[in-house]
Each structure stands twice: as C-alpha cells, then as structure tokens.
Amino acid sequence: MINGNNFNSLHPKTRILVAPLDWGLGHATRCIPIINELLLQNCDVLIAASGNGFFLLKKEFPSLIILRMSSYKIKYSRNKRWLPLKLFLQFPQIIFSIQRENFWLKKNIKKYKIDAVISDNRFGMYSKKIPSVYITHQLLIKTGNIFFEKIIQKINYHFIKKYNYCWVPDCKENGLAGELSHQENMPSNILYIGLLSRFELLKKVPKLYDVLISISGPEPQRTIFEKIILFQLNYFNKRILVVRGLPNESKSIKTDNESIKIVNHLSANELNKAFQQAEMVISRSGYTTILDLVKLNKNAVLVPTPGQTEQEYLSSYLMNRNFFYSVEQNKFSLNAAYNDASVFEFINMPSCIDNYKNVINQFVLSLKSGNFETQ
Numbered sequence: 001m002i003n004g005n006n007f008n009s010l011h012p013k014t015r016i017l018v019a020p021l022d023w024g025l026g027h028a029t030r031c032i033p034i035i036n037e038l039l040l041q042n043c044d045v046l047i048a049a050s051g052n053g054f055f056l057l058k059k060e061f062p063s064l065i066i067l068r069m070s071s072y073k074i075k076y077s078r079n080k081r082w083l084p085l086k087l088f089l090q091f092p093q094i095i096f097s098i099q100r101e102n103f104w105l106k107k108n109i110k111k112y113k114i115d116a117v118i119s120d121n122r123f124g125m126y127s128k129k130i131p132s133v134y135i136t137h138q139l140l141i142k143t144g145n146i147f148f149e150k151i152i153q154k155i156n157y158h159f160i161k162k163y164n165y166c167w168v169p170d171c172k173e174n175g176l177a178g179e180l181s182h183q184e185n186m187p188s189n190i191l192y193i194g195l196l197s198r199f200e201l202l203k204k205v206p207k208l209y210d211v212l213i214s215i216s217g218p219e220p221q222r223t224i225f226e227k228i229i230l231f232q233l234n235y236f237n238k239r240i241l242v243v244r245g246l247p248n249e250s251k252s253i254k255t256d257n258e259s260i261k262i263v264n265h266l267s268a269n270e271l272n273k274a275f276q277q278a279e280m281v282i283s284r285s286g287y288t289t290i291l292d293l294v295k296l297n298k299n300a301v302l303v304p305t306p307g308q309t310e311q312e313y314l315s316s317y318l319m320n321r322n323f324f325y326s327v328e329q330n331k332f333s334l335n336a337a338y339n340d341a342s343v344f345e346f347i348n349m350p351s352c353i354d355n356y357k358n359v360i361n362q363f364v365l366s367l368k369s370g371n372f373e374t375q
Helices: 026-040 051-060 080-089 090-113 147-159 221-235 268-277 287-296 308-320 334-342 356-369
Strands: 015-020 045-048 064-069 117-121 133-134 165-168 191-192 209-213 242-244 260-265 278-284 301-302
Touching: 015 026, 015 090, 026 045, 026 051, 026 117, 026 133, 026 287, 026 356, 045 051, 051 064, 090 221, 165 268, 165 287, 165 356, 191 221, 209 268, 221 242, 242 268, 268 278, 278 287, 278 334, 301 308
Parallel strands: 015 045, 015 117, 045 064, 117 133, 133 165, 165 191, 209 242, 209 278, 242 260, 278 301
Antiparallel strands: none
C-alpha cells in the first residue's frame, strides 16, 4: 500500500500523466479511450508524448496540456531481413532513452504536481513517489529467435515489475493477442483490462466506400506500402478512401478519380465513422488497429509491416482463427486481396470490450481515497 501522504494535494483534481511510446501511432491512439475515461472520472489529465503521437494527441485533446518528450528515434530497415539486427544495434540507445525519460519523470512530478502516471510501453515512466501503471499487450516480444526472446522477456519483466500495475489490453481467457499476452510465470502485477478501443458503434451509417485503406506505422515501410497502394489504385475500380496516417503533414495527394479520396489524417471520431462507412478495411496488423476493428466487428485484410515480428505473428494467428484475412506486403495485390477477403469466412471475435472502464474507475477511486493498493 502507498500512503496517502505521498500524493500531491495542492490541486482539487487528481492529476494523472499519460505517456505513450512513439513507435508508430498505435500507442498514442490506444491511450485515447483511457484519457477519455479519466476525464469522465473528473481527473486532470496531463499528456507527455513525442513524434507523430504528439501531434495526433494534440489534435484529439486541444484543451489539455501536452508536454513534449524526447523521441526514441528508432530507425527501421527497408529490408525485412536486417531489421532485427538493426534494432539490436540500437539497444544501447534504447537503454539511454529509458534512463532519460525516468529522469524526466522524476524532475516533473513535483513541477506539475502529478499524482500518478500511466505509461503505454515507455519503460522509464515509473516512480516510487507516485503510483505508476504500465500498459502492454506484449508480455512476450517476438524476435524470431527463441534464445533472444528469452533474454528480452527477462528485460521486459524487469521493467514491468517496477510498476505497481501492468495493464494488459486483452481478454484474460481466449485472448486476441495469443501468446504475446498470455505467458506462464508472469509478474504478479499483471491485470487484464479487456480490449481497448477509441471507437464506438454508430447507428444507420450509410456505406460510402467499398474499401478503406489505412496506411500507418514507422518509416520507411509506411511510404513503401503507400507507393504500392497508390500504384495499384489505378487498376482497382472501387470506391476507396485512403488514410495516410500522417497527422502532421500539410501537403495532400490529389486525384482526378472521383471514386478515390485520399486524406493525410482523420481524427478518432472521423475515422470511427469512416470505418463504418466502408464495407471492408485494409490496414496494418498493429494491435491497436486490430482492437478498433474488433470493436466495430469489421471484416479486414491485414498487411503486417515487414520485419515487425509482432505484426507478422498477429496477422498469421488471427487469420488461422478466421478473425481476419492476411497477406504479406511483398505479395500484396489490391484486387486479389479484395476478392479473396470477399469470400473468406470471417467469424465472431472476443467480447471483453469496455472492461477497462471498470479498471480505470477503481484505479481513480483508490487514488482519490489515498488508499492505493497493489495486487
């Protein structure tokens, strides 16, 4: 138990810092429903972000204070084969970034009167002075090498144990992330909070698009996939909406084809509506995107980012369960993917949606009472 005297009491509301990782947009978008729920619980929310996640959250929450943190600045390979080695060589840089963000948190707890911190995959955002929560669905981090996976899992658990809780956005039984989120001999602070999604089902939404194509993820693979899509659109006679996943981009791509619409970015509410206006979705197999698709019960084609073993595992695992159709980027054909997915036998998906709201409610109540307890 953490004594109530450890909490700041100079402001009327409980102030909670939310800090997502900046590898792609998934961590930032996954924090949107958490931030919304904290606001509903009458908390004062402070956000710390970097990269495109900073700009995305700034657009979603213009009235909130959003602090800029240093980016991890991870570089990805154009060649899938060399990505694991390239990431391994950046390991010292990652450790330095973890130490830097931990120092940043220690310095700013008092400055901003922070009562608790929720970190989405930022290893360094923990403190003994305030309750800290870590969010991840990757209790096992896939590398393609069993030896390295065991080493990385020990490192992963080392940091997870520094937090009061580790919230896993998945069902406790029949999980959506498979072995990524379900392991033996897990840390005792693990708590399954159900599926997280920023989206809500809407009533009577007209179908305006045959396909919505969501392009996202880190460079250079985001641009590579975009070029594949834009070229193949010339030979695809359907109503298409392409979302480029560039929240800070001002230049747009013009098209004379009235059946094709291309936008740089859509807000959470706009994308929520657009997903439901489309008969089918084509997207990366990032876990946050998968959660959104499940919430809306959308049929989708998943195209994993080459070399990202987590996405490759998820797309294969979910296709084997008939939740989604999947195809590799180097084999991707827009026409073939659409036709194959149209006859694919999709089945119903897990239903532990919105459980996280009860978890956050209990978390906030414990903070406000000054009687925060760990498992």
